[in-house]
Amino acid sequence: MQASSKTSLASEQNQKSQLSNNNNNLTPVMSMKGITKTFPGVTALSEISLDLYPRQVTALVGENGAGKSTVVKILTGIYQPTAGSLSIHGQDIKFPTPHDASEAGVTAIHQETVLFDDLSVAENIFIGHAPKTSRGLIDWKTMNAEAEKLLQTIGANIDPNLKLKDLGIANKHMVAISRALSIDASVVIMDEPTAALSHKEIEELYDLVDKLKADGKAILFISHKFDEIFRIADRYTVFRDGEMVDEGHLKDITENDLVEKMVGRSVDQIFPTREPSIGAEILSVVNYCHPTEFSNINFKLHKGEILGFYGLVGAGRSEFMQSLFGITKPASGEVFIEGNPATIRNPAQAIEKGIVYVSEDRGKQGVVTTLPIFQNVSLPSLQHISKRGFLQIAEEFSLAREFTRRLDLRAASLDQHVGDLSGGNQQKVVIAKWLATQPLVIILDEPTKGIDIGSKTVVHEFMAELAAGGLAVIMVSSEIPEILGMTDRTIVMREGLIVNEFGRDEMSPEKLVRAAAGIKEST
Amino acid sequence: MSEINQYTARDIPERLSSPFKRVVSSWEALLLLVAILIFFINTQATPYFLDWWNLSDATFNFTEKAFIAFAMALLVISGEIDLSVAAIIALVSTAMGFAVQLGYDTPALVAIALVVGLACGAINGLLVTGLGLPSIVVTIGTMSLFRGISYIILGDQSYKDYPESFLFFGQGYVWSTVTFELLLFVIFAIVYYVLLHRTNFGRAVYVIGNNPTAAVFSGLRVERIKFLLFLLTGIMSAIAAICLTSRLGSTRPSIGLGLELEIITMVVLGGVNILGGSGTIPGVALAAIVMGMLIFGFGLLNVPGIVMSIFIGLLLIGVIALPKIASNLKNYYLERKA
Numbered sequence A: 001m002q003a004s005s006k007t008s009l010a011s012e013q014n015q016k017s018q019l020s021n022n023n024n025n026l027t028p029v030m031s032m033k034g035i036t037k038t039f040p041g042v043t044a045l046s047e048i049s050l051d052l053y054p055r056q057v058t059a060l061v062g063e064n065g066a067g068k069s070t071v072v073k074i075l076t077g078i079y080q081p082t083a084g085s086l087s088i089h090g091q092d093i094k095f096p097t098p099h100d101a102s103e104a105g106v107t108a109i110h111q112e113t114v115l116f117d118d119l120s121v122a123e124n125i126f127i128g129h130a131p132k133t134s135r136g137l138i139d140w141k142t143m144n145a146e147a148e149k150l151l152q153t154i155g156a157n158i159d160p161n162l163k164l165k166d167l168g169i170a171n172k173h174m175v176a177i178s179r180a181l182s183i184d185a186s187v188v189i190m191d192e193p194t195a196a197l198s199h200k201e202i203e204e205l206y207d208l209v210d211k212l213k214a215d216g217k218a219i220l221f222i223s224h225k226f227d228e229i230f231r232i233a234d235r236y237t238v239f240r241d242g243e244m245v246d247e248g249h250l251k252d253i254t255e256n257d258l259v260e261k262m263v264g265r266s267v268d269q270i271f272p273t274r275e276p277s278i279g280a281e282i283l284s285v286v287n288y289c290h291p292t293e294f295s296n297i298n299f300k301l302h303k304g305e306i307l308g309f310y311g312l313v314g315a316g317r318s319e320f321m322q323s324l325f326g327i328t329k330p331a332s333g334e335v336f337i338e339g340n341p342a343t344i345r346n347p348a349q350a351i352e353k354g355i356v357y358v359s360e361d362r363g364k365q366g367v368v369t370t371l372p373i374f375q376n377v378s379l380p381s382l383q384h385i386s387k388r389g390f391l392q393i394a395e396e397f398s399l400a401r402e403f404t405r406r407l408d409l410r411a412a413s414l415d416q417h418v419g420d421l422s423g424g425n426q427q428k429v430v431i432a433k434w435l436a437t438q439p440l441v442i443i444l445d446e447p448t449k450g451i452d453i454g455s456k457t458v459v460h461e462f463m464a465e466l467a468a469g470g471l472a473v474i475m476v477s478s479e480i481p482e483i484l485g486m487t488d489r490t491i492v493m494r495e496g497l498i499v500n501e502f503g504r505d506e507m508s509p510e511k512l513v514r515a516a517a518g519i520k521e522s523t
Numbered sequence B: 001m002s003e004i005n006q007y008t009a010r011d012i013p014e015r016l017s018s019p020f021k022r023v024v025s026s027w028e029a030l031l032l033l034v035a036i037l038i039f040f041i042n043t044q045a046t047p048y049f050l051d052w053w054n055l056s057d058a059t060f061n062f063t064e065k066a067f068i069a070f071a072m073a074l075l076v077i078s079g080e081i082d083l084s085v086a087a088i089i090a091l092v093s094t095a096m097g098f099a100v101q102l103g104y105d106t107p108a109l110v111a112i113a114l115v116v117g118l119a120c121g122a123i124n125g126l127l128v129t130g131l132g133l134p135s136i137v138v139t140i141g142t143m144s145l146f147r148g149i150s151y152i153i154l155g156d157q158s159y160k161d162y163p164e165s166f167l168f169f170g171q172g173y174v175w176s177t178v179t180f181e182l183l184l185f186v187i188f189a190i191v192y193y194v195l196l197h198r199t200n201f202g203r204a205v206y207v208i209g210n211n212p213t214a215a216v217f218s219g220l221r222v223e224r225i226k227f228l229l230f231l232l233t234g235i236m237s238a239i240a241a242i243c244l245t246s247r248l249g250s251t252r253p254s255i256g257l258g259l260e261l262e263i264i265t266m267v268v269l270g271g272v273n274i275l276g277g278s279g280t281i282p283g284v285a286l287a288a289i290v291m292g293m294l295i296f297g298f299g300l301l302n303v304p305g306i307v308m309s310i311f312i313g314l315l316l317i318g319v320i321a322l323p324k325i326a327s328n329l330k331n332y333y334l335e336r337k338a
Helices: A002-022 A068-075 A098-103 A121-126 A140-153 A169-182 A199-214 A226-232 A255-263 A317-324 A347-353 A362-366 A373-385 A393-406 A423-435 A453-468 A480-486 A509-517 B019-024 B027-045 B052-061 B063-077 B085-101 B106-130 B135-154 B164-171 B180-198 B200-210 B212-217 B222-248 B259-269 B281-300 B305-337
Strands: A030-039 A042-052 A056-062 A083-088 A091-093 A106-109 A187-191 A218-222 A235-240 A243-249 A281-289 A297-302 A306-310 A332-337 A340-342 A355-358 A441-445 A472-476 A489-494 A497-503 B173-175
Touching: A030 A068, A042 A056, A042 A068, A042 A083, A042 A218, A056 A068, A056 A199, A056 A226, A056 A255, A068 A106, A068 A187, A068 A218, A098 A106, A106 A169, A121 A140, A121 A169, A140 A169, A169 A199, A199 A218, A199 A226, A226 A255, A235 A255, A255 A509, A281 A317, A297 A472, A297 A497, A306 A453, A306 A480, A306 A509, A317 A355, A317 A441, A317 A472, A347 A355, A355 A423, A362 A423, A362 B212, A373 A393, A373 A423, A373 B200, A393 A423, A423 A441, A423 A453, A453 A472, A453 A480, A472 A480, A480 A509, A489 A509, A497 A509, B019 B027, B027 B281, B052 B063, B052 B180, B052 B281, B063 B180, B063 B200, B063 B222, B063 B259, B063 B281, B085 B106, B085 B135, B085 B222, B085 B259, B106 B135, B106 B164, B106 B222, B164 B180, B164 B222, B173 B180, B180 B200, B180 B222, B180 B281, B200 B212, B200 B222, B212 B222, B259 B281, B259 B305, B281 B305
Parallel strands: A042 A243, A056 A218, A056 A235, A106 A187, A187 A218, A306 A472, A306 A489, A355 A441, A441 A472
Antiparallel strands: A030 A042, A030 A083, A083 A091, A235 A243, A281 A297, A281 A332, A332 A340, A489 A497
């Protein structure tokens, strides 16, 4: 591990010195220097540096959890960095609030626009800096006229009097961009702006980015789609696990190299060695469809198998899993458990039939943080360990003891509130509670998201142990090392469809990323 | 929170604090202390207080409200509320009075009361769980609706002529100075204690109040449980209506007016979090007794009703503010220390 990180550091330094040669004639509009951001138990960013140049689009590339959105939040004043400094035009600056960031000329256009649905287009554009009349009231006439002018400069034909909620997502982006122009921003951050746009709308957005560039703005562009990065960006910065691993000019790098840099090799993670013994078919899903989220899902799952589901955020994986668990209704499709057709209309029926779901959103959907550990563990099993509907506290404790011990839970007492535990230990409580129901199929949705490395290893080892014990495991994960290290087979989803399936031996990070992002196989 | 004081997996103890310590440091213990204090003050303030018959009379100040408060406690813990309970009392009482005019006897009156109460609860429950409307809005609406129906039927009239046997519920004694209502209070306290603290249903109520999403994701039928809680509140309102009507011997459309606020005061005073998630039946029972004795003591001291309601209002605000003030003070001292 040390050797490899040293060499990568060395190569980084090389590239940096090359870069500074290339950029002698340009000074960055905005710089982040040695920025570190830590949350309790997690380091989201460690000593990253990022420069944004005028008339340049810098693409920020990295896997989910690499720290991209943390960067955006620091640049826009939502988060305060733990260490390091920000500067604009060479002067150090701090953003105690989002308002300060926007005063300083930094604006962000988010994946889901954070505008005000019930206000008009003009109000959205000018909120916080509306033109005023001499009596201090809002000058509606000027505001509407200005708004119309701004919208026209970016080629958007939108009535400034319309309410924002009556616009489509593409037009909302236009409003957000007009807002950026109205405050005369010098730095524009675009966080996956094309995620929800159609093909034609994306083309229009590209034109807009070109216009913003021509206006001299520095643009930070975040995207998972490589084709668009190469289409509009001038520079790139690659993040991995909260560290900056590479930066440079896009003209100097190929798509393949960029993918490789982004995925890298996480050397610090050790996965359990498994001898998978795959048994009889236990779950079969046929033509599962949902009106909007996913369609035509077909696959089979076997005893003792760990099946991975890989894809970008929004590919429909979680939505499908929640539908399988009875949370949302599918439009059509069938599920067979051990060969028998099964109807699952609610989670209670799913649990009864042996399908359990460890949710990605642990705090909201997984645990009840304000109740004790033992009550969380016994919750889905209460029917079986109670007598005629009466609680058996002693039984609850012994159930909780048995299953938390198997997961090596660290806690002060079983009576402790789950909210007092670390993320990793909370996840152990969730897994314990589902195992206590003795399921046939366990679905783990991003099981190691946001938990410390030690707990990750425990969860991975335990997953292997479960599969060895004959349980069928589905693991939804956006972490490539985890997919490679744990699964016997991985299904890749993109835009609600299964696009590819890889056996354990065929998988490679590059193949997975290409399939998920829709990049054609290169020769 | 840091994870200090960790144990290895093998020996996580079940509980850290002893049962004795938990009971002593509980809200209920504080309420008990307050109850004893008020009892003592009352005995000093007036010589008429320590009289078995007076004390027996005093229990009417809380019994009927407490019946509803028990069900309301469950509803509030689950994160919902029912403001229409006093209006249900009026509608149930009106229905019984109407049945008396048609010549029905006591068993039929009780049956009618329970059916009407159940129907009112079902309407609230369906609007909240079926349509997903906020219960505070729904029950403000049904509060006007139910009492409005009573006003339409009765106008400025009143129903009297309740059969002799019907008067037992609100005026009868089961043994010596122990009233039927007091006996019912004890029985309901036990039943609701078991229901909330000793059954799967009660556990589900807590889980829903603490995290309704996690409850759904854990396989609980949240909507069904909430619907049952509204039914339960409807039935308890009907039982309170039977006792109150029997005690007064007549029905006016204004019967039980404003009782819902006293009941919610009782629930909150009993330590139930108004935002849901926590609270106990012993707490609510003790709060009922405290409020009953306060009102009775004030009555003996000839304190006017308006002053009484000012005092109860202050009590409610104090109870909600106290924990907040205590934790603010604690933080303040911890900060100064650091």
